[in-house]
Amino acid sequence: MHTRRGFLGNIGAAGLGAAWWAAHAPAIAAAAGHAHAGMAAMAAGAPPPQLTTLSADEARDLDELTSRIVPSGDDGPGAHEAGVVYFIDRAFGSFFAEMRAPILKDLGALPRPFPDFATLEATPLFAQLHFLTVLGLLADPSWGGNRNELGWRLLGFENTHAYAPPFGWYDRDYPGFAP
Amino acid sequence: MSTRTYRDSDLVDFAIVGSGAAGGVIARELAQAGHSVVLFERGPRHTPGSFEHDELKYYFLDGLTNSARTTPQSFRADPAVDAQPITSGLLPAWYAQTVGGSTTHFTANFWRFREIDFRERSVLGPIAGTAFADWPISYAELEPYYTKVDWEIGVSGLAGACPDDPPRSKPYPMPPLPVKSSGVLLERGARKLGLHPFPAPMAIASVPYRNRGGCIHCGFCIGFGCEATAKSSTLYTVIPEAEATGRCEVRAHSYVFRVPTNDAGRVTGVHYFDAERRERFQKARAVVLSANGAETARLLLASESARFPNGLANSSGCVGKHLMFNSYSQVEAEFEHELNEYKSVQVTRIVHDFYDSDPKRGHYGGGGIDGRIGPIPIVWALERPPGEPRWGQAYKDRLKAFRRTMMSTQHGTSLPLETNSVSLDPHLKDAWGQPCIRVTYRDHPDDLANARFLQARADEILQAAGARRTLRFPVIPATNAPHLLGTCRMGNDPATSVVDRHHRSHDVRNLFICDGSSFVTSGRGQPTMTIQALAFRAGEHIARFARANDI
Numbered sequence: 001m002h003t004r005r006g007f008l009g010n011i012g013a014a015g016l017g018a019a020w021w022a023a024h025a026p027a028i029a030a031a032a033g034h035a036h037a038g039m040a041a042m043a044a045g046a047p048p049p050q051l052t053t054l055s056a057d058e059a060r061d062l063d064e065l066t067s068r069i070v071p072s073g074d075d076g077p078g079a080h081e082a083g084v085v086y087f088i089d090r091a092f093g094s095f096f097a098e099m100r101a102p103i104l105k106d107l108g109a110l111p112r113p114f115p116d117f118a119t120l121e122a123t124p125l126f127a128q129l130h131f132l133t134v135l136g137l138l139a140d141p142s143w144g145g146n147r148n149e150l151g152w153r154l155l156g157f158e159n160t161h162a163y164a165p166p167f168g169w170y171d172r173d174y175p176g177f178a179p
Numbered sequence: 180m181s182t183r184t185y186r187d188s189d190l191v192d193f194a195i196v197g198s199g200a201a202g203g204v205i206a207r208e209l210a211q212a213g214h215s216v217v218l219f220e221r222g223p224r225h226t227p228g229s230f231e232h233d234e235l236k237y238y239f240l241d242g243l244t245n246s247a248r249t250t251p252q253s254f255r256a257d258p259a260v261d262a263q264p265i266t267s268g269l270l271p272a273w274y275a276q277t278v279g280g281s282t283t284h285f286t287a288n289f290w291r292f293r294e295i296d297f298r299e300r301s302v303l304g305p306i307a308g309t310a311f312a313d314w315p316i317s318y319a320e321l322e323p324y325y326t327k328v329d330w331e332i333g334v335s336g337l338a339g340a341c342p343d344d345p346p347r348s349k350p351y352p353m354p355p356l357p358v359k360s361s362g363v364l365l366e367r368g369a370r371k372l373g374l375h376p377f378p379a380p381m382a383i384a385s386v387p388y389r390n391r392g393g394c395i396h397c398g399f400c401i402g403f404g405c406e407a408t409a410k411s412s413t414l415y416t417v418i419p420e421a422e423a424t425g426r427c428e429v430r431a432h433s434y435v436f437r438v439p440t441n442d443a444g445r446v447t448g449v450h451y452f453d454a455e456r457r458e459r460f461q462k463a464r465a466v467v468l469s470a471n472g473a474e475t476a477r478l479l480l481a482s483e484s485a486r487f488p489n490g491l492a493n494s495s496g497c498v499g500k501h502l503m504f505n506s507y508s509q510v511e512a513e514f515e516h517e518l519n520e521y522k523s524v525q526v527t528r529i530v531h532d533f534y535d536s537d538p539k540r541g542h543y544g545g546g547g548i549d550g551r552i553g554p555i556p557i558v559w560a561l562e563r564p565p566g567e568p569r570w571g572q573a574y575k576d577r578l579k580a581f582r583r584t585m586m587s588t589q590h591g592t593s594l595p596l597e598t599n600s601v602s603l604d605p606h607l608k609d610a611w612g613q614p615c616i617r618v619t620y621r622d623h624p625d626d627l628a629n630a631r632f633l634q635a636r637a638d639e640i641l642q643a644a645g646a647r648r649t650l651r652f653p654v655i656p657a658t659n660a661p662h663l664l665g666t667c668r669m670g671n672d673p674a675t676s677v678v679d680r681h682h683r684s685h686d687v688r689n690l691f692i693c694d695g696s697s698f699v700t701s702g703r704g705q706p707t708m709t710i711q712a713l714a715f716r717a718g719e720h721i722a723r724f725a726r727a728n729d730i
Contacts, residue, residue, distance in 0.1 A: 179377070
């Protein structure tokens with residue numbers, strides 16, 4: 001197989017280890033359960049889940065920044081509606097705990113109001129936030145984000161276990177292979 | 180799960196290190212030939228039901244692969260400088276650490292090498308500054324074993340579909356997988372340009388095969404285990420058959436860290452850590468290393484002794500050297516209508532018209548072009564090349580083009596260079612206190628030129644297919660790869676190779692080595708088919724030696 005070479009390799013703190021995984025698996029399972037419960041509660045019209053690792057100010061800042069990466073709009077929901085900040089809150093308390101301190105430190109050092117993203121884009125903080133936004137938008141909802149599969153719906157990705165041909169517009173009328 | 184277990188004190192015939200593409204095959208061949216075998220695997224054993232469609236788990240939490248947290252590696256492009264430790268993120272030598280090895284999570288592209296791959300040095304002549312060499316075996320010698328892989332492992336494809344296909348003694352056992360939109364478009368574009376696209380041979384069951392289910396087109400192949408058992412992993416094919424003999428034990432969670440030798444210069448078994456990190460020793464009459472092109476070399480180098488001061492089986496000095504990754508490039512294309520590439524297997528059509536090297540191009544090299552998924556959601560959304568929007572409405576618009584997007588990737592040659600290597604990092608230790616892999620790698624300029632050449636051809640194909648927009652990802656020097664080739668190269672001369680044409684190490688009579696490390700040249704990417712053909716052949720020869728009491 002070929003995995004993605006180069007670009008993914010630049011995401012520094014993204015990879016966390018098997019030993020860490022083994023040590024934290026029960027916590028993650030609990031977090032995942034929590035996420036499911038939170039989603040069920042939201043579906044029932046209940047208030048959103050409580051923050052566990054972020055302060056209200058940090059959550060508000062992260063919500064603003066991640067919403068600039070994938071904005072909400074008339075064309076569909078963005079990072080805010082997908083609950084990316086709740087994913088980050090969960091991640092910082094469990095599976096990406098190591099990312100918490102450096103990100104919050106950089107976040108605290110940002111001038112207010114936040115600089116334009118054209119400036120911010122070259123910073124390590126942007127790379128980390130972009131990473132977390134994408135994961136919070138598109139990872140399996142059991143990890144605490146991608147609320148109601150809004151991220152998947154934005155892409156048009158379906159969470160279906162099996163498919164049958166035809167798969168897309170171009171293979172519908174394929175006449176069969178002729179050498 | 181194993182049908183037979185051995186004690187450490189039992190003198191088994193073979194200790195095989197690594198249960199992946201090669202180790203699984205050799206275990207079955209030796210067990211079926213009547214030998215006692217312990218197949219060591221450092222990772223856990225998964226069952227089909229334990230595989231999930233979870234990108235975060237497998238791509239970012241090392242759900243199936245080696246982990247930088249417990250086994251860091253280091254990397255440098257320049258052999259004259261200290262390597263940088265890699266303690267998080269993607270490792271330079273990246274592979275699946277689980278029973279079945281990387282055959283559990285691979286994409287399953289199963290291209291045979293061609294006749295030219297084995298004798299290219301003779302045909303093209305030497306290339307200055309490289310260790311470009313012929314293989315000691317020919318395509319014709321390997322052909323029966325390629326056919327064995329087709330049938331025993333299970334490959335879907337269409338014989339004769341490619342006009343330049345190497346000779347084959349039997350057709351594929353299963354028809355090709357159903358074409359996807361990416362395949363139709365690649366085929367359409369390539370034909371407009373007078374090229375010869377054909378159905379991709381894949382080690383995925385297109386129909387139920389030998390007690391395994393056919394593909395359910397879930398789309399989660401690359402980086403994922405197959406819950407449908409359709410992917411022809413050794414986990415689902417030869418390993419259960421080895422166990423069914425009653426002579427093979429698969430020992431998971433067992434990390435072999437040293438292969439000791441006695442006064443006669445013979446290996447005596449393997450030292451390993453069990454799941455509780457206790458040091459143990461399994462006695463064996465002979466040892467087979469199939470731990471992959473990085474770990475096999477590491478293990479040999481870490482097994483140095485007074486008798487073998489440069490590492491075991493390393494009198495040539497070649498252990499760890501001539502590492503080859505396969506050159507690589509990619510083009511993304513957006514079309515008017517939906518392709519829905521997230522469905523079904525990753526690749527359904529390929530183009531091999533640029534397989535051979537051509538001096539007119541101004542560089543050595545050749546390769547293949549595929550049409551494929553443009554990949555799964557998270558990786559696709561993260562992987563935006565420089566200059567592409569990564570935030571705001573423009574980025575959101577890109578995300579919304581997911582269903583209309585495909586990728587073509589290009590797989591090609593890497594030249595064997597003495598300076599590209601796996602060695603022991605002098606400082607870094609893993610969680611077990613063992614020396615870590617240091618990767619030194621800098622693509623030969625011809626390899627990068629070849630990647631750019633193939634990328635330009637793929638771009639033309641996609642444009643001819645009617646793409647609204649194509650995007651060439653920058654061809655950058657490789658810093659990591661899942662293809663780990665050439666580090667214990669095969670050859671007739673003990674001064675310039677590590678194993679002989681039967682995969683016996685030149686230096687140690689009862690030590691055999693067979694995996695990607697055996698490669699002399701890189702082929703054109705997609706090495707697993709050839710690793711497994713070599714493994715079937717090696718298994719047959721090793722069994723013959725054992726019968727003759729010559730191990």
